[in-house]
Amino acid sequence: MPWFKSQSFRTRLTLQWLLVFGVLLALALTAVYFGMRQSLYHSLEDSLRTLAGTEVASSMDGPEVHLHPIDSIAIINSHHIEKFVQILTPDYTVINQSKQLQSRAPLVSREVMQTALAGRAVLSEVTLNGEKGLGLSVDAYKQYVFVVAVPLSDIEGTLAALWRTLLIVGVIALLATGLVGYRLATLALRPVDLMTQRAQLIGRDHLKARLAEPVTDDELSRLAHVLNEMLDRLYQIIESHQKFAADASHELRSPLTSLRSRLEVALRRTRSAEEYRQVIVDSLSEVERLTRLAEDLLELARSDAQRLTLDLSEFELQPLIASEIARLQPEASQRQVKLTSEVSPTLNVIADEARLRRVVSNFLSNAIHYSKPEGGEVKVTAGNGSSDVWIEIRDDGIGLDAEQQQRIFERFWRADSARGIRTGGAGLGLAICHEIARAHGGQINITSQPGQGTAFRLCLPAQIES
Numbered sequence: 490m491p492w493f494k495s496q497s498f499r500t501r502l503t504l505q506w507l508l509v510f511g512v513l514l515a516l517a518l519t520a521v522y523f524g525m526r527q528s529l530y531h532s533l534e535d536s537l538r539t540l541a542g543t544e545v546a547s548s549m550d551g552p553e554v555h556l557h558p559i560d561s562i563a564i565i566n567s568h569h570i571e572k573f574v575q576i577l578t579p580d581y582t583v584i585n586q587s588k589q590l591q592s593r594a595p596l597v598s599r600e601v602m603q604t605a606l607a608g609r610a611v612l613s614e615v616t617l618n619g620e621k622g623l624g625l626s627v628d629a630y631k632q633y634v635f636v637v638a639v640p641l642s643d644i645e646g647t648l649a650a651l652w653r654t655l656l657i658v659g660v661i662a663l664l665a666t667g668l669v670g671y672r673l674a675t676l677a678l679r680p681v682d683l684m685t686q687r688a689q690l691i692g693r694d695h696l697k698a699r700l701a702e703p704v705t706d707d708e709l710s711r712l713a714h715v716l717n718e719m720l721d722r723l724y725q726i727i728e729s730h731q732k733f734a735a736d737a738s739h740e741l742r743s744p745l746t747s748l749r750s751r752l753e754v755a756l757r758r759t760r761s762a763e764e765y766r767q768v769i770v771d772s773l774s775e776v777e778r779l780t781r782l783a784e785d786l787l788e789l790a791r792s793d794a795q796r797l798t799l800d801l802s803e804f805e806l807q808p809l810i811a812s813e814i815a816r817l818q819p820e821a822s823q824r825q826v827k828l829t830s831e832v833s834p835t836l837n838v839i840a841d842e843a844r845l846r847r848v849v850s851n852f853l854s855n856a857i858h859y860s861k862p863e864g865g866e867v868k869v870t871a872g873n874g875s876s877d878v879w880i881e882i883r884d885d886g887i888g889l890d891a892e893q894q895q896r897i898f899e900r901f902w903r904a905d906s907a908r909g910i911r912t913g914g915a916g917l918g919l920a921i922c923h924e925i926a927r928a929h930g931g932q933i934n935i936t937s938q939p940g941q942g943t944a945f946r947l948c949l950p951a952q953i954e955s
């Protein structure tokens with residue numbers, strides 16, 4: 490029913506309620522009507538029987554059959570009612586009848602008369618001077634059949650009046666129920682209306698607006714509460730994306746500014762080939778830094794869009810760690826940091842090799858940069874448990890306090906103590922490590938003491954569901 494579906498919830502609720510109530514009411518009122526009708530007819534029949542008895546008795550008390558002296562009025566249900574009597578002989582002839590009967594034709598059929606003669610009182614519909622009536626035919630000593638009848642106009646009038654009353658009651662009850670139902674539905678849905686209005690407000694300009702939570706502790710207040718919590722979560726996501734975008738543009742701007750000023754200075758006058766070469770070399774390193782940053786941002790964006798697809802394979806861990814150590818060795822030597830590793834050559838891992846290399850490289854370069862500047866030591870160990878493989882990179886450097894450990898995976902976050910140390914990083918390395926670990930179904934644990942050193946442990950599940 491498209492019309493019904495296009496109505497408001499409140500109207501549909503009211504209509505459905507009205508329909509159910511209407512059907513029940515109609516059933517109840519019909520039952521009342523027919524119950525009443527049956528009881529009226531029953532007592533009328535009883536009265537007819539009594540009347541027939543007295544008629545027969547009083548008519549047969551003389552030598553000849555005659556009519557009751559009071560021939561026109563019977564008292565039925567304490568009502569004065571016109572009565573009609575007709576006396577038939579077995580040959581279907583009327584031998585006597587009430588004066589007010591205009592026709593002398595028998596009131597009942599021959600069959601009815603026969604049945605009555607056989608000793609059974611028969612009720613039948615009769616026509617009394619053109620009007621509908623109810624007649625009872627009884628036999629009197631097998632010689633006559635007495636037909637006693639009364640018109641039905643009285644009883645039918647009562648029933649019609651009852652029907653009208655019930656109809657009026659029904660219509661009033663339906664109207665009242667409809668109104669009350671609509672009002673109740675309106676009241677019940679008012680909090681929903683309020684929520685709808687508030688929800689329409691929430692948008693770009695009103696991100697912090699929240700739905701009004703009804704003070705009651707019911708389904709609607711729970712709904713509003715849950716929706717508000719959802720809005721809070723969405724707000725946090727939007728906020729962190731905004732911050733991410735702002736931080737990203739800031740981080741991109743500084744290398745670009747420095748590149749630009751370097752090039753402008755170089756252009757100010759004519760320089761030797763060696764000077765130009767130096768400018769190009771410096772610019773190239775700035776460009777490299779920008780490229781790294783752009784790649785990092787891209788990796789995080791992919792991870793946010795759940796599009797960090799892993800290229801899984803099983804490989805030996807030891808060569809990977811050895812090659813990363815070799816790659817970072819010059820940097821470590823420059824800072825006089827000793828790199829050691831203790832990894833079993835038989836240890837295998839299932840992972841995305843390029844991404845695992847990235848995690849190890851990030852951990853290692855952090856450890857080199859944040860370890861003791863002179864005479865520091867960085868140690869790589871790895872092993873496996875029953876269901877996981879772990880890699881740990883431990884340094885004896887500046888360390889992190891509890892609060893810093895909490896924030897370490899935030900994008901662009903760098904501890905104040907790290908600011909003076911030039912790493913070329915923008916604070917995205919660990920955020921990416923975190924996303925890579927998560928994509929593998931693994932995790933990163935930190936143990937650290939300020940001033941003592943830090944250990945990062947990456948745990949990967951031995952079996953990875955890709």
Ligand SMILES: Nc1ncnc2c1ncn2[C@@H]1O[C@H](COP(=O)(O)OP(=O)(O)O)[C@@H](O)[C@H]1O
Nearest residue numbers: 855856859903904907914915916917918919943
């Ligand atoms: N081994 C470590 N020891 C102490 N602090 C560390 C270590 N590794 C990371 N940190 C802290 O975490 C911050 C974030 O690290 P990272 O995401 O790799 O960014 P970046 O190296 O670019 O600063 C660093 O700036 C530093 O403050």
Ligand SMILES: [Mg+2]
Nearest residue numbers: 851855914918
């Ligand atoms: Mg780093």
